[in-house]
Amino acid sequence: MTTLDPRTAMHISEAAVSVELETPDMTLNIGPQHPSTHGVLRLVAKVDGERVESVEPVIGYMHRGYEKLSEVRTYAQITALVNRIDWVSGFANEIPFIRAVEELAGIEPPPRAQYIRMILTELARIASHLVFMSSYPLELGATTPLMHSLRERERVLELIESVTGGRFHPNFNRVGGVKPVAGGGTDQKKVSQDLPKGFLQETRDAMDKVIDVCVDIDDLVTGNEVIHARTVGVGVIPADIALKYGLSGGNLRASGVDFDLRKHEDVLPYSSMDFEVPLGRNGDCYDRYMVRLEEIRQAARIIQQAIDGLPSGPLQAKVPRILKVPTGTTYVRAENPKGEMGYYVVSQGGKIPYRVKIRSASFSNLSILPWILEGALVPDLVAIMGSLDFVLGDVDR
Amino acid sequence: MTTSPSDPTNGGEAVVEEPVSGESGAPADADNGAETAAEPEVTEETAPTEDQPAEEQPDEERAGEEPAEEQPDEEQPDEEQPDEEPAEDQPAGEEPAEGQEPAEEAAEAAAEGAAVEEAAADEAAADEAAADELARFAAELAEALGATGWDADHGTVRVKVDRDRWHGAVAAASGRLPFFSWLSAVDWAREVAVGEPAEGAEELEERYEVLCRLSSVTDASGAIVMTDVPKDDPWMPSIVDLLPGAGWHEREAAEMFGLDFRGNPNKKHLYLPDRFEGHPLRKSYPLLSREVKPWPGTVDVEGMPGTANVEAGEADTEGDGTEGEDDEA
Numbered sequence: 052m053t054t055l056d057p058r059t060a061m062h063i064s065e066a067a068v069s070v071e072l073e074t075p076d077m078t079l080n081i082g083p084q085h086p087s088t089h090g091v092l093r094l095v096a097k098v099d100g101e102r103v104e105s106v107e108p109v110i111g112y113m114h115r116g117y118e119k120l121s122e123v124r125t126y127a128q129i130t131a132l133v134n135r136i137d138w139v140s141g142f143a144n145e146i147p148f149i150r151a152v153e154e155l156a157g158i159e160p161p162p163r164a165q166y167i168r169m170i171l172t173e174l175a176r177i178a179s180h181l182v183f184m185s186s187y188p189l190e191l192g193a194t195t196p197l198m199h200s201l202r203e204r205e206r207v208l209e210l211i212e213s214v215t216g217g218r219f220h221p222n223f224n225r226v227g228g229v230k231p232v233a234g235g236g237t238d239q240k241k242v243s244q245d246l247p248k249g250f251l252q253e254t255r256d257a258m259d260k261v262i263d264v265c266v267d268i269d270d271l272v273t274g275n276e277v278i279h280a281r282t283v284g285v286g287v288i289p290a291d292i293a294l295k296y297g298l299s300g301g302n303l304r305a306s307g308v309d310f311d312l313r314k315h316e317d318v319l320p321y322s323s324m325d326f327e328v329p330l331g332r333n334g335d336c337y338d339r340y341m342v343r344l345e346e347i348r349q350a351a352r353i354i355q356q357a358i359d360g361l362p363s364g365p366l367q368a369k370v371p372r373i374l375k376v377p378t379g380t381t382y383v384r385a386e387n388p389k390g391e392m393g394y395y396v397v398s399q400g401g402k403i404p405y406r407v408k409i410r411s412a413s414f415s416n417l418s419i420l421p422w423i424l425e426g427a428l429v430p431d432l433v434a435i436m437g438s439l440d441f442v443l444g445d446v447d448r
Numbered sequence: 449m450t451t452s453p454s455d456p457t458n459g460g461e462a463v464v465e466e467p468v469s470g471e472s473g474a475p476a477d478a479d480n481g482a483e484t485a486a487e488p489e490v491t492e493e494t495a496p497t498e499d500q501p502a503e504e505q506p507d508e509e510r511a512g513e514e515p516a517e518e519q520p521d522e523e524q525p526d527e528e529q530p531d532e533e534p535a536e537d538q539p540a541g542e543e544p545a546e547g548q549e550p551a552e553e554a555a556e557a558a559a560e561g562a563a564v565e566e567a568a569a570d571e572a573a574a575d576e577a578a579a580d581e582l583a584r585f586a587a588e589l590a591e592a593l594g595a596t597g598w599d600a601d602h603g604t605v606r607v608k609v610d611r612d613r614w615h616g617a618v619a620a621a622s623g624r625l626p627f628f629s630w631l632s633a634v635d636w637a638r639e640v641a642v643g644e645p646a647e648g649a650e651e652l653e654e655r656y657e658v659l660c661r662l663s664s665v666t667d668a669s670g671a672i673v674m675t676d677v678p679k680d681d682p683w684m685p686s687i688v689d690l691l692p693g694a695g696w697h698e699r700e701a702a703e704m705f706g707l708d709f710r711g712n713p714n715k716k717h718l719y720l721p722d723r724f725e726g727h728p729l730r731k732s733y734p735l736l737s738r739e740v741k742p743w744p745g746t747v748d749v750e751g752m753p754g755t756a757n758v759e760a761g762e763a764d765t766e767g768d769g770t771e772g773e774d775d776e777a
Contacts, residue, residue, distance in 0.1 A: 296693035381602035
């Protein structure tokens with residue numbers, strides 16, 4: 052083989068593009084054990100050369116049957132289950148369920164409990180988005196942001212742990228309020244057994260650090276040429292398609308739809324918070340990334356305001372020892388870090404629900420994969436999939 | 449002994465009803481099981497029970513319950529209020545009348561009570577207005593969809609259509625409410641293999657209820673379009689052509705409830721293994737883990753229905769040992 056003259060080499064490569072190569076259809080199986088599938092997702096892709104012709108996602112490897120299990124558990128026990136749906140933001144999963152039960156039972160949690168719930172939900176949102184900020188650039192080949200994001204995420208998880216006792220599965224909400232610290236005896240004692248000492252100050256400090264890390268990520272990722280090349284204009288989801296597939300959360304807002312349940316639903320006292328809902332313009336992978344980055348900042352803002360405005364008072368409303376929820380049906384949804392998370396609860400007056408339908412965000416967010424991957428390039432497959440920010444536990448329930 | 453509504457000494461049942469009645473919409477109904485048996489059944493003629501004083505008798509039966517639902521709210525805060533403020537163990541409410549300084553305390557309590565009542569009234573009025581608004585929205589949507597019934601309880605609008613009209617109704621509704629949220633089903637069965645049976649299960653009309661939730665993206669409004677599917681003929685028109693996102697939801701409902709969504713191009717199992725038999729979310733489908741091994745929770749403090757220790761108390765918010773002792777004292 053002769054040495055390649057650079058000019059000839061260029062010539063050859065140009066020739067290779069212009070020649071019609073025969074690229075017979077090939078089935079490419081990705082997963083279920085694959086690092087970029089965030090769990091156990093299997094994709095059966097039909098590819099024609101570098102083009103994806105069609106993709107069939109195969110899910111259910113993590114199906115745990117929570118809807119069936121909910122039919123044999125008391126309301127208090129279901130809280131422990133719903134934690135595990137989207138384990139990256141366990142706390143946020145509890146909120147709509149607990150609020151649905153409270154709605155049916157006619158129990159209004161005290162304001163302090165609501166604020167604590169809000170602070171922890173936003174902490175969970177930050178933790179979840181920081182996972183995205185670490186995993187997404189990683190999938191695109193950038194390893195450094197992972198170090199920065201996970202460091203701050205650890206800080207946030209420690210805060211959640213200091214209040215709830217659990218890093219991932221807090222199981223902290225109770226119907227009518229939040230869990231008093233273990234060992235509390237009478238009502239009086241329980242009121243004093245509240246947030247751990249120094250929590251508010253630590254959270255404030257942590258939020259400053261979180262905002263700092265956003266700047267780091269900005270520097271490392273946002274303007275990065277490689278990231279631009281991989282994400283800008285890739286995996287574009289128009290708003291009308293997003294709505295028809297039930298996309299929610301950052302994925303929907305990246306397509307320019309101003310839909311944030313924190314602004315619409317009163318499950319938590321967000322109406323007294325001042326924050327913005329970041330929107331994307333093009334609905335591509337880059338916008339989905341940018342929206343989430345900005346949401347971290349906004350979540351930090353909400354937490355700081357919530358700490359400032361944290362009311363005093365009890366953590367628990369009066370709730371009967373044996374909670375029977377009167378006959379009724381409701382659907383309550385809230386803004387999970389991944390999107391709309393809701394529970395359709397049918398009570399028949401007993402201690403356990405007759406039916407619980409879990410609407411999880413990632414399930415709908417993922418269902419757009421066949422549409423969005425059709426005609427995409429194989430190297431973009433991972434970039435597009437990662438940008439949807441799903442968790443398989445949230446898909447399979 | 450007198451029991452104030454939220455007095456924990458009262459134990460289980462009686463207490464339960466109280467906070468409940470605030471929102472349930474039918475304070476007395478809970479005891480009248482039979483009448484309310486068909487609560488979730490929207491179309492059925494569930495006329496208000498005898499003990500409801502007012503003859504609201506709405507043409508759409510749910511609408512009438514809205515005002516009734518909010519009224520107990522007004523009382524609630526001022527029942528609870530004396531309960532929280534004064535000393536812990538006194539049965540509140542009785543105290544000012546029989547206490548040492550009735551006049552002063554009563555006056556104070558009255559003043560406070562009035563203020564609270566006023567605030568509560570405002571709140572109740574706002575709630576009522578919101579409920580009215582919701583009911584109006586539901587009625588209007590029902591009319592537009594050619595629905596056979598609707599309700600707007602607990603902030604959830606549900607509009608019921610016939611199965612034949614399902615496709616058209618969802619199309620019309622999604623014109624107003626463009627965001628597709630979810631589609632699923634409920635199995636209304638007389639006999640259940642797991643869990644508790646429905647209220648008044650003996651007289652229940654056995655059916656599957658298919659629900660499709662749509663919502664607006666500019667405000668909080670949203671609605672559930674629903675229809676009944678007879679058990680002996682369990683098929684549904686698919687809405688995948690309208691809302692492609694419904695495809696997975698329909699596949700899930702199909703495998704879990706054994707419904708046939710005609711028109712859905714993909715009828716493969718979604719979650720379940722290909723050769724899985726049965727439809728797990730049907731009420732007749734047993735929960736195998738429970739069959740093999742009894743619920744370990746039976747030895748726990750939290751009594752499960754149908755087990756021996758139902759009365760052992762429940763680890764709700766205050767579920768610890770000391771609390772129980774306090775209650776007895």
